[in-house]
Amino acid sequence: MSSISELxxxxxxxxxxxxRKWREENYRNSEQIVDVGEELINEHASKLGDDIWIIYExxxxxxxxxxxxxxxxxxxxxxxxxxxxxxxxxxxAGMRLEALExxxxxxxxxxxxxxxxxxxxAARKRKISILxxxxxxxxxxxxxxxxxxxxxxxxxxWHELSELYINEHDYAKAAFCLEELMxxxxxxxLYCEQYAEVKYTQGGLxxxxxxxxxxxxxxxxxxxxxxxxxxxxxGLFATSHQPYTPQNxxxxxxxxxxxxxxxxxxxxxxxxxGEGLSC
Amino acid sequence: MSLKLTTQAYCKMLLHAAKYPHCAVNGLxxxxxxxxxxxxxxxxxxxxxxxxxxxxxxxxxMLEVALTLxxxxxxxxxxxxxxxxxxxxxxxxKENKYVIAGYYQANERIKxxxxxxxxxxxxxxxxxxxxxxxxxxxxxxxxxMDCFVPVLFIYDHHDNKWKCRxxxxxxxxDWIEAQKITxxxxxxxxxxxxxxxxxxxxxxxxxxTNPEINKSVLHLC
Numbered sequence: 001m002s003s004i005s006e007l008x009x010x011x012x013x014x015x016x017x018x019x020r021k022w023r024e025e026n027y028r029n030s031e032q033i034v035d036v037g038e039e040l041i042n043e044h045a046s047k048l049g050d051d052i053w054i055i056y057e058x059x060x061x062x063x064x065x066x067x068x069x070x071x072x073x074x075x076x077x078x079x080x081x082x083x084x085x086x087x088x089x090x091x092x093a094g095m096r097l098e099a100l101e102x103x104x105x106x107x108x109x110x111x112x113x114x115x116x117x118x119x120x121x122a123a124r125k126r127k128i129s130i131l132x133x134x135x136x137x138x139x140x141x142x143x144x145x146x147x148x149x150x151x152x153x154x155x156x157x158w159h160e161l162s163e164l165y166i167n168e169h170d171y172a173k174a175a176f177c178l179e180e181l182m183x184x185x186x187x188x189x190l191y192c193e194q195y196a197e198v199k200y201t202q203g204g205l206x207x208x209x210x211x212x213x214x215x216x217x218x219x220x221x222x223x224x225x226x227x228x229x230x231x232x233x234x235g236l237f238a239t240s241h242q243p244y245t246p247q248n249x250x251x252x253x254x255x256x257x258x259x260x261x262x263x264x265x266x267x268x269x270x271x272x273x274g275e276g277l278s279c
Numbered sequence: 280m281s282l283k284l285t286t287q288a289y290c291k292m293l294l295h296a297a298k299y300p301h302c303a304v305n306g307l308x309x310x311x312x313x314x315x316x317x318x319x320x321x322x323x324x325x326x327x328x329x330x331x332x333x334x335x336x337x338x339x340x341m342l343e344v345a346l347t348l349x350x351x352x353x354x355x356x357x358x359x360x361x362x363x364x365x366x367x368x369x370x371x372x373k374e375n376k377y378v379i380a381g382y383y384q385a386n387e388r389i390k391x392x393x394x395x396x397x398x399x400x401x402x403x404x405x406x407x408x409x410x411x412x413x414x415x416x417x418x419x420x421x422x423x424m425d426c427f428v429p430v431l432f433i434y435d436h437h438d439n440k441w442k443c444r445x446x447x448x449x450x451x452x453d454w455i456e457a458q459k460i461t462x463x464x465x466x467x468x469x470x471x472x473x474x475x476x477x478x479x480x481x482x483x484x485x486x487x488t489n490p491e492i493n494k495s496v497l498h499l500c
Contacts, residue, residue: 028301031468065301135388166337169396194338201339211340226480230348231340 004039012044016051023058030065033058038071053082060092064099072096087113091122103130121151128160137168155181162194171202189221193228200235211235281322282381282413282433283450284308286457287496288328291473291489293426293461295330296385296417298470305401306330306475307345308381308415309372323380323411324452329368329487330475336384336397345476346379346404366479371488380409385417392418392432394441406436414441426462429454460499469495 004015015036022033037059045052060075076096079089090113097106107130113123124147131140144161151157162177178195185191196214199207212235218228288308295304308325331345348367372378382402386392394402394416402414414434422430433450434441448454464470469492474485 133388135391163335166335169337197338197340201337203339226483227341230344230480234340234343234348 003043004036005043012040012047015040015044016048016055019055019058023054028065030062033062034066034068034071037062041075053079057088057092061095064095067099069096069099072099087117087120088122091126094123094126098126098130098133103134106130121147121154125157132164137164140164141168153184155184162198166198171198174198175202187221189218189225189228192221193218193225193231196228196231196235200231200238205239208235208239212239281450282411282435283322283324283452284457285324285326285452286460286500287493288325289429289451289457290461290464290496291328291330291492292383292415292417293422293430294464294470294473294492295328295333295475296419296422297465298473298475299333301387302333303336303385303387304330304333304475305336305382305384305397306332307368307379307405308383308413309375309377310380312376312378323413325380327377327493328383330473330489332477333475334477341476341480342401346401366487368476378409379405380411381405381413381415383415383417385419389419392416392420394434399441402434402436402441410436412436424462424465426458426465456500460496463499464492464495 004010005012010018019033019037019040021027022029027033037055040048040055041052041059048055056075056079060072060079063069063071063075073096076089076092079086079092083089090109094106094109094113097103097109107127110123110127113120124143128140128143128147131137131143141161141164144157144164148154148157148161158177158180162174162181165171165174165177175195175198178191178198181191182188182195192214196211196218199214200211212232215228215231215235218225219232222228292306292308295306298304307329309327309329310323310325329345332341336342345368348369368379382398382405384394384398386395394414398414398416402412406412413436416432416434418430418432421428429446429448429451431450432446433444435444444450451457473492474487474489476487478485479487
């Protein structure tokens with residue numbers, strides 16, 4: 001079994017930097033993290049300095065994802081030794097119990113953290129994750145709503161809630177969550193595009209028009225977003241065949257304009273074909 | 280009307296599920312178009328699968344792009360091999376004389392193998408165009424690296440309901456081969472290079488027809 005450094009011809013510094021990149025951008029490539037991290041810990045622990053503790057944490061979580069309980073346990077032991085009374089380490093111990101499906105014990109651990117420190121957001125979010133893992137979606141949604149009443153600025157939580165609502169087909173509420181995210185991140189084309197997808201899925205002329213607008217906005221923010229381009233096309237198509245109704249006399253006008261825009265989008269596709277752009 | 284799977288179709292389904300163990304995944308199964316339209320087939324052979332999405336499966340726009348968008352967007356005759364333009368499933372099916380014959384889904388949670396609303400809707404849509412369409416749910420709880428047992432629940436459409444078939448190895452063209460090759464590809468982590476339609480939308484250079492994996496399957500046969 002050759003090591004990562006031999007296979008890919010990388011130095012330990014490059015491996016450490018890769019781990020940092022994955023950590024900062026929240027990647028869930030757990031198998032890679034375990035491979036790289038395990039080697040770093042086993043071969044180069046002394047060179048890492050204080051970085052080693054955060055690497056232990058990252059590798060432990062990745063090890064849980066890969067069912068490597070041996071590795072997770074040894075990382076946890078090191079962290080417990082270094083930070084004996086830490087809530088952060090306690091939360092990791094809870095995550096290990098979750099991975100072993102010992103949800104009762106995990107909940108007890110998180111409750112003890114919350115008794116000590118009621119503002120500990122990590123423990124509360126883990127409790128909600130347990131509900132999700134057990135398939136208790138409505139309870140997870142309820143708890144997450146309560147959490148967000150207190151911690152309104154937690155974007156990760158808003159996104160999680162939007163996912164839960166989408167899985168329950170409650171698109172109106174999912175849209176609300178994405179609106180919160182768009183308000184605080186107006187330049188994020190991904191939130192715009194996801195909001196448009198939710199609106200499109202909701203259906204109905206108004207929502208389709210709104211979807212079309214937000215797909216267009218996402219494209220404006222990032223003109224390589226293929227989903228936004230496809231979405232814009234689908235939205236235009238869906239709204240370009242509306243008959244006149246007395247309730248919505250402008251519908252035909254919009255429809256005609258949208259039919260012209262369909263041609264523009266087709267030209268854009270050909271333009272992409274020529275330029276070889278990717279997202 | 281029984282559905283059969285080739286090794287390639289089964290393999291790619293499992294690789295797709297293995298690539299995203301923390302997400303729900305779904306995709307389509309394709310069969311060759313029946314040449315004699317009047318005589319009925321005795322079985323439908325699904326020769327390949329198209330991995331579609333991972334993560335949020337309940338959103339409509341990209342699913343509609345996958346299922347319904349026709350190739351009029353692309354200049355005719357210029358679909359392949361230029362990989363910097365979107366490859367539409369409809370165009371690929373026409374090129375290879377395939378028809379969409381089934382839908383597969385693996386749920387997010389290990390113990391959850393029942394078809395949900397999304398699965399039923401998509402499968403119903405497919406059966407509008409292909410009356411013998413089947414819906415396949417992956418059984419995550421029996422999914423192992425060795426692939427000793429088939430991990431599928433196959434559902435057929437009877438009287439507007441989806442009924443689960445008795446699990447057996449009859450639905451494989453060659454179960455022993457499928458088991459061996461799938462286990463080998465899982466062991467060699469081929470799932471890391473599997474491309475689904477989502478990956479294609481992220482970067483048009485990613486080819487969801489997965490020619491490299493198809494080659495590996497052929498090579499191991």
